[in-house]
Amino acid sequence: MKVEEKLYHNRFVVDAGRPHVKVKPHDMPSEALLALTRICPAGCYALNDKGQVEVTPDGCMECGTCRIVCADTGDIEWNYPRGGFGILFKFG
Numbered sequence: 153m154k155v156e157e158k159l160y161h162n163r164f165v166v167d168a169g170r171p172h173v174k175v176k177p178h179d180m181p182s183e184a185l186l187a188l189t190r191i192c193p194a195g196c197y198a199l200n201d202k203g204q205v206e207v208t209p210d211g212c213m214e215c216g217t218c219r220i221v222c223a224d225t226g227d228i229e230w231n232y233p234r235g236g237f238g239i240l241f242k243f244g
């Protein structure tokens with residue numbers, strides 16, 4: 153089974169208006185931020201048309217990779233979702 157097929161079995165409960173991951177405002181992204189557009193396994197990070205990194209954490213798997221990569225740079229704010237929200241693994 154491919155990774156994409158396994159990920160399809162996950163479910164997410166979105167905490168609308170309260171994202172648990174935020175990118176701090178910036179004009180030019182740091183190398184760490186740019187790396188997130190390539191390494192996030194859920195594809196939550198992307199460049200906008202201004203060349204800034206944005207995050208859409210609705211599909212976040214809470215792996216913590218971005219948190220570790222940006223631990224020294226402070227480029228993001230990362231918290232676990234509130235209880236009852238976030239990822240639910242292995243449906244099916």
Ligand code: SF4
Nearest residue numbers: 192212213215216218
């Ligand atoms: Fe992506 Fe993992 Fe960070 Fe969630 S915790 S946004 S899945 S790198």
